[in-house]
Amino acid sequence: MGDSAQDLLDVSFLQDEDDEDEALLVVAAALFIGVEEAQEARARRRHGHRLYLTRPELMPLPHVDSPWQRLVHSRNDRAFITTMGFDVNTFFLIHNSGSARRWNDTPIPHSDVVLTGQPHVGGRSLDSVVILLETLKEMREARIMWPRGLEFEENSTVIRTRHPLLMHAFGGADGLGLPVSASSDAEIENATYNGWKSEHFINNVFAFSPDGTIMHATINAPGSWHDAHTAQPLFEKLRVKTPEGYYLVADTAFPRGTRSIKGKIRALLKSGEHITDDAHGQYQILWFNWQLLLYRQTAEWGMRTLQGSFGCLRMPLDTNNPDGQCLLLELCCHLNNVCARCVGINEIWNVYMPVWRQSEDDELWDNLGDLLFREIQHRDCVSRFHLVVT
Numbered sequence: 001m002g003d004s005a006q007d008l009l010d011v012s013f014l015q016d017e018d019d020e021d022e023a024l025l026v027v028a029a030a031l032f033i034g035v036e037e038a039q040e041a042r043a044r045r046r047h048g049h050r051l052y053l054t055r056p057e058l059m060p061l062p063h064v065d066s067p068w069q070r071l072v073h074s075r076n077d078r079a080f081i082t083t084m085g086f087d088v089n090t091f092f093l094i095h096n097s098g099s100a101r102r103w104n105d106t107p108i109p110h111s112d113v114v115l116t117g118q119p120h121v122g123g124r125s126l127d128s129v130v131i132l133l134e135t136l137k138e139m140r141e142a143r144i145m146w147p148r149g150l151e152f153e154e155n156s157t158v159i160r161t162r163h164p165l166l167m168h169a170f171g172g173a174d175g176l177g178l179p180v181s182a183s184s185d186a187e188i189e190n191a192t193y194n195g196w197k198s199e200h201f202i203n204n205v206f207a208f209s210p211d212g213t214i215m216h217a218t219i220n221a222p223g224s225w226h227d228a229h230t231a232q233p234l235f236e237k238l239r240v241k242t243p244e245g246y247y248l249v250a251d252t253a254f255p256r257g258t259r260s261i262k263g264k265i266r267a268l269l270k271s272g273e274h275i276t277d278d279a280h281g282q283y284q285i286l287w288f289n290w291q292l293l294l295y296r297q298t299a300e301w302g303m304r305t306l307q308g309s310f311g312c313l314r315m316p317l318d319t320n321n322p323d324g325q326c327l328l329l330e331l332c333c334h335l336n337n338v339c340a341r342c343v344g345i346n347e348i349w350n351v352y353m354p355v356w357r358q359s360e361d362d363e364l365w366d367n368l369g370d371l372l373f374r375e376i377q378h379r380d381c382v383s384r385f386h387l388v389v390t
Contacts, residue, residue: 081343085309085335090342099135106131129331136334141341144214144333146237147171152246158210158352163291168246169266171209173216173234174254174299175227176306177201178329180319191222192319199223200319203230204329207248208302212346213337219329220322228255238264249295268292301347306336 071079077087084091136142147155147170155170163169180200183189192200201223207216216237221230235257238248247264256265269275269289275282307313310332317325340346 081345085339085343085345087343090338093141093342094132094135094139094338097135097139099131102131102134103128129327133327133331133334136331136338139334139338142334142338144217144337146215146241147209148241152243155210156246159295162352163295165288165291166249166295169249169295170246171207171215171248172296172299172302173205173207173231173248173250173265174303175230176204176206176303177223178204178313179316180223180325181316183319185320188319191224194223200316202317202325203227205231205234206299206302206306206333207234208298208348210298210348210352212302212305212340212348212352214302214333217330217333219333220326226255227253228257231255231257235261249292250299251296266292268296298348298352305346305348306332309336309339 071083075088080086080088080091086094152168152170156166156168159166159169177194177197178201180192180202182200183192189200192202194201202219203221203223203225205216205218205221205227206214209215216234218230218233231254238257238261242264247266250265250267252268252270254265254267256262256267269285275285312328313332317328319325340349344350
């Protein structure tokens with residue numbers, strides 16, 4: 001409830017009881033103002049998904065300030081997300097978690113400069129990617145971590161709320177091939193060439209939890225490797241670090257591993273696969289398969305989020321710089337987790353994680369207008385022609 005509406009209601013109860021008419025007018029005004037403020041609050045929440053720059057974020061005098069200074073001083077979430085993918089709080093969380101300290105305290109790595117010398121703040125040219133990655137690795141919000149203990153059951157509970165038959169499923173997995181440029185080195189050329197796709201790729205395997213974060217990543221493997229080879233680190237985590245009964249959901253083409261992890265990767269039925277002749281059994285199998293299909297989409301959403309948020313992954317990477325490739329991919333994985341946990345712009349998160357309201361009062365005031373003016377709205381034949389700008 002807004003402060004203006006609350007103040008009016010407080011005043012109404014201080015009035016003389018004999019002055020009922022005036023008190024009723026005050027209460028009606030408070031209700032009207034409360035409905036208006038609730039509509040404005042809904043408009044502000046919708047603005048979080050309208051990602052574009054407006055005049056306050058643009059430069060009135062380009063020869064005085066830089067675009068970056070203008071953006072930082074605006075403290076506008078929409079402008080920050082449009083430009084960097086982070087809102088204001090997340091940006092300064094990264095900045096204050098060690099990024100600024102590393103930038104000011106790290107000497108410039110030149111051969112003619114003493115590494116133990118005194119840094120000169122404001123007169124440096126450091127590798128910002130390395131500094132950002134080192135900062136993210138120390139942040140809890142950016143961690144890439146396999147579930148432990150009760151976290152398996154917590155993930156499974158989230159999934160079961162939408163897919164009741166997927167008992168003990170705790171995430172989804174899939175592979176992602178990223179294009180790379182051709183190399184003049186015959187050995188590298190042969191390692192990155194994928195005969196199935198007739199292109200040069202690097203292979204990656206990701207596992208996503210139901211909150212949209214990456215809980216496992218195998219990155220920068222040669223494109224000539226089979227998916228079963230690339231997924232070996234994932235198979236090892238399923239064998240050693242995963243309790244019995246819990247499993248990942250994957251595509252039909254995704255490798256299932258060896259007998260040691262049998263049942264820990266569930267996939268859709270293959271075309272022509274034999275199932276039971278019992279009608280009830282067929283229903284159960286097909287319904288379970290349908291829910292597997294629905295949840296398998298989360299891995300596709302995760303891949304799309306990675307490539308959609310980081311446009312550099314859609315362009316061929318430099319195959320002559322494998323260390324740079326690995327650094328870039330690792331950075332994208334950590335940034336994906338920060339965005340999922342702190343910003344909330346993530347398809348998996350939006351579908352599977354419940355969105356809790358701040359209080360019951362918010363829901364009351366959001367719906368109050370419909371309760372009070374339902375009959376008026378029903379008879380209104382003109383409002384659809386109005387253009388409301390919020």
